Amino acid sequence: MTDPYKVLGVSPNATDEEIKSAYRQLAKKYHPDNYINNPLSDLAEEKMQEINEAYDQIQSMRTANRSRQSSTGQNEYYSSGEYEDVRRLINLNKLIEADELLEGVPASRRSAEWFYLKGVIYYKRGWLDEATRCFETATRMDPDNIEYAAILRQMMWQRQTANPGGYRSQTYTGNPGCCGCSSCDMCTALLCADCCCECMGGDLVRCC
Numbered sequence: 426m427t428d429p430y431k432v433l434g435v436s437p438n439a440t441d442e443e444i445k446s447a448y449r450q451l452a453k454k455y456h457p458d459n460y461i462n463n464p465l466s467d468l469a470e471e472k473m474q475e476i477n478e479a480y481d482q483i484q485s486m487r488t489a490n491r492s493r494q495s496s497t498g499q500n501e502y503y504s505s506g507e508y509e510d511v512r513r514l515i516n517l518n519k520l521i522e523a524d525e526l527l528e529g530v531p532a533s534r535r536s537a538e539w540f541y542l543k544g545v546i547y548y549k550r551g552w553l554d555e556a557t558r559c560f561e562t563a564t565r566m567d568p569d570n571i572e573y574a575a576i577l578r579q580m581m582w583q584r585q586t587a588n589p590g591g592y593r594s595q596t597y598t599g600n601p602g603c604c605g606c607s608s609c610d611m612c613t614a615l616l617c618a619d620c621c622c623e624c625m626g627g628d629l630v631r632c633c
Contacts, residue, residue, distance in 0.1 A: 429479035429486075440510060441487070448480045511542050520546050537567035544576075556580070 430437050433447045455473045460466040514523035524546050530539055544559030560577040567573060 427475070427479070429482040432475055432479035433483070444480070444483055448476065451476045508538050508542065515542070515545055515549070518549070520549060537563040537570065537573065540566065541570075541573050541576075548576075553580070557584075 460469040540559045541563035544556045547556035563573040
């Protein structure tokens with residue numbers, strides 16, 4: 426049996442949106458209307474049928490997979506690549522879009538990864554009290570995760586050295602001292618987490 430992902434030219438780890446986009450591009454390319462009175466019309470029709478079957482097969486497999494995950498209590502948002510999209514959006518500094526994806530996850534299914542990424546978004550916005558609470562929750566839920574522990578330690582270190590009285594919860598404007606730390610302090614903490622993130626397949630954040 427032909428691999429449906431190969432037919433569409435996408436990875437099995439591709440998101441639903443990436444698969445839909447690949448299907449649309451191929452369908453547009455091989456649509457029969459483009460080959461009227463063309464000697465390649467038969468080949469185009471065969472290719473179009475193959476594309477449709479591949480897309481339908483992928484949708485069926487993913488629907489069945491989500492049903493299994495739901496019945497076993499697994500977090501479908503993580504396994505379907507939603508958190509990878511959040512990390513990508515954070516890398517691009519698209520914090521609003523990243524936050525919208527996170528908020529779409531039901532409260533009952535918010536994992537340690539969810540709280541960690543929520544904390545990063547708060548951190549990049551300068552809302553450091555909220556970020557700390559999220560990092561604490563992530564670390565408490567997954568105490569063996571070095572990525573979560575590293576940035577939490579860095580946050581605690583900043584609290585003790587940069588501003589012993591505690592951070593004020595406000596938007597970071599980029600000026601040293603606006604929330605008890607400098608831009609370098611914030612970058613240091615995020616770079617610390619970035620180093621840990623390398624083991625997960627790539628950069629999480631890029632500062633300044």
